[in-house]
Amino acid sequence: MKNHLKSDKGPFGSVVGANKPIGQGFYRLSLGFEGPGAEAFAKTQPGQFVQLDLADTSLPPLKTIPEGLRDAAGRKILLRRPFSFSDVTVEKNKTSVSILYGVVGPASLRMTTLTAGDLVSVIGPLGNGFQMPKGKKHALLIAGGMGAGPLEYLAKVLTADFPKINPVAFAGAKTAKALPFEGRLDAISQQLGFSLAEFAKYGVKSLVATDNGSIGFAGTVTDCLSQWLDESDLPGRDTILYGCGPEAMLAKVARIADARKIDCQVSMERHMACGTGLCQSCAVECKVAGSSETVYKMCCTDGPVFDSREVVFRL
Amino acid sequence: MTETTDISVDFAGIRLVNPVFTASGTCGYADELADFTDINALGGLITKSITLKPRKGNAPPRTVETDSGMLNAIGLANIGLANFIEEKLPVIEQLTTKVFVNVAGETIDEYVAVIERLSAEKAIAGFELNISCPNVKKGGITFGTEPVLVGEITSAAKKAAGEKILMVKLSPAVTDISVIARAAIHAGADALSMVNTFTAMVIDIETRRPILANKTGGLSGPAIKPIAVYLVNKVYNEVARDRGIPILGLGGIRNASDAIEFMIAGATAIGIGTANFIEPGCTEKIIEGIKEYCAHNNTGIKELIGSLKTDSTGPD
Numbered sequence: 280m281k282n283h284l285k286s287d288k289g290p291f292g293s294v295v296g297a298n299k300p301i302g303q304g305f306y307r308l309s310l311g312f313e314g315p316g317a318e319a320f321a322k323t324q325p326g327q328f329v330q331l332d333l334a335d336t337s338l339p340p341l342k343t344i345p346e347g348l349r350d351a352a353g354r355k356i357l358l359r360r361p362f363s364f365s366d367v368t369v370e371k372n373k374t375s376v377s378i379l380y381g382v383v384g385p386a387s388l389r390m391t392t393l394t395a396g397d398l399v400s401v402i403g404p405l406g407n408g409f410q411m412p413k414g415k416k417h418a419l420l421i422a423g424g425m426g427a428g429p430l431e432y433l434a435k436v437l438t439a440d441f442p443k444i445n446p447v448a449f450a451g452a453k454t455a456k457a458l459p460f461e462g463r464l465d466a467i468s469q470q471l472g473f474s475l476a477e478f479a480k481y482g483v484k485s486l487v488a489t490d491n492g493s494i495g496f497a498g499t500v501t502d503c504l505s506q507w508l509d510e511s512d513l514p515g516r517d518t519i520l521y522g523c524g525p526e527a528m529l530a531k532v533a534r535i536a537d538a539r540k541i542d543c544q545v546s547m548e549r550h551m552a553c554g555t556g557l558c559q560s561c562a563v564e565c566k567v568a569g570s571s572e573t574v575y576k577m578c579c580t581d582g583p584v585f586d587s588r589e590v591v592f593r594l
Numbered sequence: 595m596t597e598t599t600d601i602s603v604d605f606a607g608i609r610l611v612n613p614v615f616t617a618s619g620t621c622g623y624a625d626e627l628a629d630f631t632d633i634n635a636l637g638g639l640i641t642k643s644i645t646l647k648p649r650k651g652n653a654p655p656r657t658v659e660t661d662s663g664m665l666n667a668i669g670l671a672n673i674g675l676a677n678f679i680e681e682k683l684p685v686i687e688q689l690t691t692k693v694f695v696n697v698a699g700e701t702i703d704e705y706v707a708v709i710e711r712l713s714a715e716k717a718i719a720g721f722e723l724n725i726s727c728p729n730v731k732k733g734g735i736t737f738g739t740e741p742v743l744v745g746e747i748t749s750a751a752k753k754a755a756g757e758k759i760l761m762v763k764l765s766p767a768v769t770d771i772s773v774i775a776r777a778a779i780h781a782g783a784d785a786l787s788m789v790n791t792f793t794a795m796v797i798d799i800e801t802r803r804p805i806l807a808n809k810t811g812g813l814s815g816p817a818i819k820p821i822a823v824y825l826v827n828k829v830y831n832e833v834a835r836d837r838g839i840p841i842l843g844l845g846g847i848r849n850a851s852d853a854i855e856f857m858i859a860g861a862t863a864i865g866i867g868t869a870n871f872i873e874p875g876c877t878e879k880i881i882e883g884i885k886e887y888c889a890h891n892n893t894g895i896k897e898l899i900g901s902l903k904t905d906s907t908g909p910d
Contacts, residue, residue, distance in 0.1 A: 288629050290873065332872065357815055358659050359872055402874070550655045552664060553871035557620055557627070559642075559668045560657035575651055575671065593654075 288402055288555070290332070291316030295397040296375060298390075304345075304382045305425070305459040306391060307365065309375050310399060317374040323367045324408030325433035326523075326546050326584040329376070330359035330554040332400040336389040344388060351385050359402065360386045361551050363523075363583070365428035365477075366435065379428035379459055405554050406583050409433055409521055409544055411441065416517040418446040420483075421504055421532050423524020425459050429546060430523050431477050438481045447471065448478040449507070451488040451500025451528070458487065458494075467494045471507075500524070501531035508539060515540040522546065526592055533587035543587035549578040556580035564591040599885040601895040603637070605840050605863055606759045606784040608719055610637035610692055612881050613857065613895065617844055617867035618642060618696035618722060618763075619668065623678060624685040630874035635881065636691045637863060640722050640787075641682075643698040646707050648674030653807040658796050663817030663846070664868060665794050667808035670698050670724075675708050683717065692719040694761060702750050709754040720759025723751050723783075726767070726790045738765035738790075741777040752782030761785040761842060764829075767793055771825050772832040779839050786834060787842035787865065789822045815868040819846030823859045830860025830900055848876065850883020860900040 293316060296309035312320050334356050338344070344352050366377040382388055393399065409429075412418050418437055420430040427450050437446045452458045455465065462476045467487045473479035474487060474495075487495030488503035496503040504520075520543040522532040529545040536543030549561035561578035566589055573591055576582065601612045615638040621627045623641045633639065651671025658665050673681070678695075686693050695718055699705040709721055725738035725747060737743050744762070752760045762778040764771055766789040775786055791812025796805045804810070822845025834841050843861030847853050848869045856864045869876050888895055 290875070334872075354660075355662050356659065357662055357868075357872065358664060550657055552657045552659075552666070552868075553874070555626075555629070555871075555874060557622055557874070558657060558666065558871050559619075559651065559671050560654070560666065562651060562654040562656055562671075564653070573650075575654075 287315070287319050288405065289316065289319070290400045290402050291319065293399050293401045295393045295395055295399060297395055298393045300391075301459065301461045303456045306380055306382075308378045308380065308390065308393060310378070310401065312374045312376075312401075313372060316401070317369075317372055320367060320374040320376055320404060321369045323364060323376065323404045325436050326363065326408030326429050327404040327406050328361050328363040328554070328583060329378075329401050329403030329405065330361055330551075331390075332359050333386045333389050337392050338389055339392050345382070348382070348384065348388055352388055354385045356386050356389070358552050359554065361405075361554050361579075363429040363546070365431045367432060379425060379431070381425050381459065402554065406579055407581070409546070409584050412437070412444060412519045415519045415542070416443065416445060417513050417519070418444050419504065419518065419520050420446060420448040421500060421520060421522045421524070421528075422448065422450045423500055423528040424452050424457060426522070426524030426528075426546070427459055427477065428523075430521060433521060434478050434481045434483045438483060446483045448475065448483055448485040449488065449500050449504050450475060450485060451490075451503065451524075453490045455489055455493040458489070464494060469496055499528070499531070501528060501535060504532070505535055508535070519543070520587075522587070527594060529587070529590075530592035530594055533590065533592065536587055544584050545587045545590060546584050547578050547582050547590065551579055554579045564593070565589045566591060599889045601881070601884050601888055603862055603895055603899075605638075605842075606720070606761070608692060608759065610863060611635075612637040612884065613861075613863035614638075614853065614877050614881050614884070615640055615694075615842060615863055615865040616870060616877060617865035618724070619666075620867045620870040623673070623682040624693075625689065627870065627874055631878055634690045636877055638692040638694060638719065639689070640694045640696050640865065641678075643670050643672055643696045643724050644675055644678050644708055645670060645672055645698050646675050646704045648672065648677065655806055656808070657811070658805040660794070660796060660813065660815075661817060663813050663815030665796060665806060665811030665813055666791070667806045667811035669808065675711060679711070683715065687717040689717070693717060694720045694722045694759070696722040696724050696763070697751070698724040702747050705747060706750050706754045709751055713754060713756045713758050718758065720761060720784070721751065721755055722761045722763050722787055723748065724763055724790075726763065726765035738774065739768050741773050744774050744777040745781040748778045748781035748783050752784075759784045761787050763790055764788040765790045766821065766825055772829055775829045775833040779833060779837055783839065785840045785842060786829065787844055788829060789818070789825050789845050792818055792821070814846065816846040816848060819852060822846060823855055826856055826861050827859035827902060835860065835900060847880075850880045850887060853880050853884055854887055854898065857895075857898045858900070858902050860902070862899050
């Protein structure tokens with residue numbers, strides 16, 4: 280039996296440091312922890328997540344709510360919402376976590392009204408993050424839309440703890456406006472370079488793809504990845520892929536990895552009620568080795584990061 | 595003052611240190627909530643449904659949030675009886691709280707097989723019979739909505755349970771819940787738990803498809819609380835009180851005030867479900883809040899049960 284001590288997963292009280300809009304419907308929220316919360320979050324792995332209680336957070340003024348969200352906006356929310364981290368910083372007795380989020384529904388809409396000093400109840404860190412790339416030389420980080428968040432944090436950890444690894448980031452979205460990054464996005468070239476500040480600050484080069492070709496590579500991020508792999512001719516056994524983004528994108532990343540015999544980890548997303556393994560909502564269908572059977576694993580406690588060979592993607 | 599306030603209750607012949615349970619399907623099989631709360635501080639715990647064989651459960655999405663509630667269609671995903679005995683029973687044996695095993699199945703034989711196997715286990719206080727599973731024999735009519743079937747399954751389950759407490763979990767999806775309650779008690783139920791979730795649907799208007807892969811799911815959470823309070827009071831007045839059968843009240847309880855409302859309506863104990871997903875330590879606050887209410891109002895916990903004041907005898 281587990282000894283019931285004070286929980287190392289919270290709920291912890293956190294204080295909003297900043298909540299900064301970074302373009303079309305994207306924000307970066309930073310939450311500060313002290314005491315046991317600071318201790319718990321100091322050990323966070325990239326790919327883990329938190330559950331935020333946003334039920335008591337106010338809505339923004341009606342006129343500022345995008346028309347497509349107005350009906351949903353008035354819905355009273357009940358459950359916590361899961362978010363992964365784009366950064367974690369530890370200073371003495373204080374830990375700060377950053378969350379990259381987009382406005383997609385009634386909870387994230389409420390989240391935009393949080394301001395410095397507000398209190399937010401947080402459960403976490405939850406789940407299993409990305410496994411570190413032992414024995415690899417190249418780590419390719421493939422982000423679709425807001426999937427960039429946890430990969431930014433992964434880039435930080437890889438460069439800090441694995442100096443022999445050469446990470447490269449691939450970030451894609453439908454259009455330039457749908458890229459969750461700051462800075463002069465219109466100046467992004469089609470070449471590998473330090474064009475995304477979010478990765479460049481860790482010395483990690485990036486390639487950007489937009490489906491409509493408005494900037495960077497014209498096409499999907501997975502096509503961009505395939506082409507780059509063709510040109511670079513990296514040995515599969517020395518390389519690892521890390522994917523975070525829409526499921527269709529992750530399925531393509533998994534296929535690319537499979538075809539080229541490259542290890543690959545994907546961060547899955549599911550509707551969650553609890554995030555702690557109690558509700559059994561967030562089922563991810565997984566293959567069983569040596570069998571045609573499949574089982575449902577839980578995104579929250581078995582994942583959210585899975586080996587891509589294990590997952591049966593929903594397409 | 596609340597430190598010494600006694601809120602223990604007698605529940606079908608056993609003493610609970612307090613009337614607060616965690617509800618089936620919201621607290622795992624044993625000590626899964628121990629990261630967040632002291633399991634042994636609970637009056638009781640009801641495990642996730644156990645079936646004879648492991649069940650994979652439904653495809654996702656399995657849950658969706660609604661106004662002040664949520665739908666779930668997990669599909670009785672569980673590890674099955676053998677794994678439960680091997681992996682979870684040893685953990686339950688270490689607990690001092692009263693553990694009830696929620697039992698589900700597709701046939702009466704399956705229910706009986708699970709209960710028979712577990713009825714000799716000292717660590718188990720009793721069983722909660724889940725008779726609102728939609729995947730059962732007899733042309734899809736659920737066990738929980740046909741009084742004759744309720745009687746048959748309860749009687750078979752009670753025989754298998756022997757000395758253990760048999761609690762029957764009632765579905766609200768019936769014309770008159772008192773008829774079902776009466777059938778269960780007549781067939782040997784020692785206690786009733788009510789209510790299970792309400793069958794419901796949420797549609798995505800863009801795709802015009804149900805959000806849940808199972809199409810429908812069970813609605814839980816604060817949205818159902820007033821209906822559940824009404825149904826508890828109805829069964830208490832019409833069936834349970836005179837027969838001395840305790841009711842475990844369930845449905846959208848989030849805090850001590852909600853819990854007390856159910857007890858005033860007639861519940862001897864209460865279960866916390868959906869709220870565990872949001873505040874996994876909420877039961878501690880609820881237990882403390884009930885103590886405070888009793889101390890503040892100078893009332894014993896037993897005087898609270900069924901203490902609703904009305905001009906008539908019930909909401910007929």
